Amino acid sequence: MRYSGFRVIREALTGHKGWGPAWRDATPQASYDYIIVGGGGHGLATAYYLAKEFKQARIALVEKGWIGGGNVGRNTTIIRSNYLLDGNEPFYEFSLKLWEGLEQDFNYNAMVSQRGIINLYHTDAQRDAYTRRGNAMILHGADAELLNRDQVRAMYPFLNFDNARFPIKGALMQRRGGTVRHDAVAWGYARGASDRGVDIIQNCEVTGFRREGGRVTGIETSRGFIGAKKIGVAVAGSSSKVMAAADMRLPMESHVLQAFVSEGLKPVIDGVMTYGAGHFYVSQSDKGGLVFGGDIDGYNSYAQRGNMPVVEDVAEGGMSLMPMIGRARLLRSWGGIMDMSMDGSPIIDKTDIEGLYFNGGWCYGGFKATPASGWCFAHLLATGNPHPTATAYRFDRFRKGLMIDEKGQGAQPNLH
Numbered sequence: 001m002r003y004s005g006f007r008v009i010r011e012a013l014t015g016h017k018g019w020g021p022a023w024r025d026a027t028p029q030a031s032y033d034y035i036i037v038g039g040g041g042h043g044l045a046t047a048y049y050l051a052k053e054f055k056q057a058r059i060a061l062v063e064k065g066w067i068g069g070g071n072v073g074r075n076t077t078i079i080r081s082n083y084l085l086d087g088n089e090p091f092y093e094f095s096l097k098l099w100e101g102l103e104q105d106f107n108y109n110a111m112v113s114q115r116g117i118i119n120l121y122h123t124d125a126q127r128d129a130y131t132r133r134g135n136a137m138i139l140h141g142a143d144a145e146l147l148n149r150d151q152v153r154a155m156y157p158f159l160n161f162d163n164a165r166f167p168i169k170g171a172l173m174q175r176r177g178g179t180v181r182h183d184a185v186a187w188g189y190a191r192g193a194s195d196r197g198v199d200i201i202q203n204c205e206v207t208g209f210r211r212e213g214g215r216v217t218g219i220e221t222s223r224g225f226i227g228a229k230k231i232g233v234a235v236a237g238s239s240s241k242v243m244a245a246a247d248m249r250l251p252m253e254s255h256v257l258q259a260f261v262s263e264g265l266k267p268v269i270d271g272v273m274t275y276g277a278g279h280f281y282v283s284q285s286d287k288g289g290l291v292f293g294g295d296i297d298g299y300n301s302y303a304q305r306g307n308m309p310v311v312e313d314v315a316e317g318g319m320s321l322m323p324m325i326g327r328a329r330l331l332r333s334w335g336g337i338m339d340m341s342m343d344g345s346p347i348i349d350k351t352d353i354e355g356l357y358f359n360g361g362w363c364y365g366g367f368k369a370t371p372a373s374g375w376c377f378a379h380l381l382a383t384g385n386p387h388p389t390a391t392a393y394r395f396d397r398f399r400k401g402l403m404i405d406e407k408g409q410g411a412q413p414n415l416h
């Protein structure tokens, strides 16, 4: 069933009786050509592009809980391609281009909103770093603009410009950045994959990998054994646990990141804003809530909830940037598990086990990567070769010293 304006009107006039389920809830078959483990954005996008772009069939996606219950439905919905390093920028720009055509591509309203993102700077050194980053973005075909203080003030007059400990001097802006309704991304990809024959199997936890002579032959699950020729793992915060079942120890730690939503307010922030003197970022949802977050909790955990000291830290960041936020009541907060890699960049690669592939290490920036991650992982699974924009995301970069350390923090997962 195609969604369209005409269809909405027809259903409205006929009592909404014609809507079917958006995707089939499949039961597992004995074997498949491809199994994707993890029904987050990355797993679903991989299954979708495998079927649609790479014309593969006999594909299953297994999810231990329900579609969209992980980080794809827990993030703060920001998309952008404002990266500095060669290994990253082409990949994230590829992703942003896919976002720009995504709703037409999978025929689903994901509320892609290119409302612009600004990164505020507060010192001359920070301005120079943003100038360099903006130039790198432009050289890679992305858009970037350096705004001065007056331009930022014209956009957001309520910021604390004059009486601040860290005065705002300007911002790096990417107008094509913005937000996307996160759970609709999961639903859109699930629907598109299911329509193309992918079996989406929920409530099916992978507990092990069966191997014969150095290659995988299938997965052990809470619903029994399922055979497969190729298996792609995309389980984000659970990466280290799931890959341990294949006897792999990953260069990765799991940490909690929290998000917060205020009560609904009149429109006040029409884009996305990040604070340059503390870790705080904010946008406003279509329902009016201020959606904001800050740093990870900073200790290893697999719990999808956070702790009070970080709530306080994020609130302090918000107060020092826009003091009026202190008048808003906080409605909701939650946490998600981050797969923090040693250099802050992801991995999309084969493993040493024939037929087993891995996608993870997205830290707290994997939502914006969803389309490109799915496309590049599908490319690797179908062709055996990395996609041109994802050649740097290999396991052996740590052995070879080819780190992609966007923040320059060194091998400290909790600092990226």
Ligand SMILES: Cc1cc2nc3c(=O)[nH]c(=O)nc-3n(C[C@H](O)[C@H](O)[C@H](O)COP(=O)(O)OP(=O)(O)OC[C@H]3O[C@@H](n4cnc5c(N)ncnc54)[C@H](O)[C@@H]3O)c2cc1C
Residues within 6 Å of the ligand: 037, 038, 039, 040, 041, 042, 043, 062, 063, 064, 065, 066, 068, 069, 070, 071, 072, 073, 074, 075, 076, 077, 078, 079, 204, 205, 206, 207, 234, 235, 236, 237, 238, 242, 257, 258, 259, 293, 334, 335, 336, 337, 338, 362, 363, 364, 365, 366, 367, 368, 369
């Ligand atoms: C609070 C917060 C804010 C964020 N904000 C942003 C942002 O603004 N912009 C941005 O780009 N990124 C952001 N991120 C990061 C982003 O959400 C993640 O990097 C990305 O969603 C991870 O990929 P995913 O969608 O595939 O993960 P998930 O949705 O977590 O998918 C992984 C799935 O694997 C399943 N799974 C785990 N173990 C098993 C198993 N054994 N068997 C079967 N299935 C299993 C899980 O149940 C889960 O559904 C944020 C994250 C959080 C938590």
